[in-house]
Amino acid sequence: MVVLIAAVVLVITGCSVSTADEPNRASGENGYVGVQPQLTQIKPADRKPAPVVSGPELGTDKTISTADYAGKVLVINVWGSWCAPCRKEAPDLREASEETKDKAQFLGITSRDFAQAAPLRFVEEQKITYPSIFDPDGATLLQFSRELPPSAIPTTLIIDAEGRVAVRILGPITKTTLVDMIDDVAAGK
Structure with a gap:
């Protein structure tokens, strides 16, 4: 279990710098290690159940799942x-x-933001209307550590x-690619 937790922590920190400089970093600074975009599609017959996850909804006291x-x-x-690539893909x-x-419901999971102020500002600036954990x-x-974990930030499942789990995209995604993937999954492909 310790090895699994250590692996996930290493993956999550791949797109960040140390937390010591978190309060001092400006929103335009890059402070991350880039990831090459990678798309994994799974045929319907080979798909595994996604875990049911829940957590506090950003900006409220509700739990969402x-x-x-x-x-x-x-x-x-x-x-x-x-995360600079997250800002780039947000629109x-x-x-x-x-x-x-x-056809689809969107749900964000904000990670490595240690207080809600910065992610709430991000959601407001980017005009994001879907909820985030x-x-x-x-x-x-x-x-998510068992099947196709979100091993970079950003990741879209x-x-x-x-x-x-039908698709995993490591790294930033474009609207066109994402809409095409959603259309395929909604059509049973």
């Missing part, structure tokens, strides 16, 4: 307000969520209507 969206295509985006995610709202310590992400 992936189970709240059972029977729907679910797009989970792992992000951090400190594409917002537009994709609006364009596919009849506030996951400062990575406990929610640990639940598409869960099919049967609750199975």
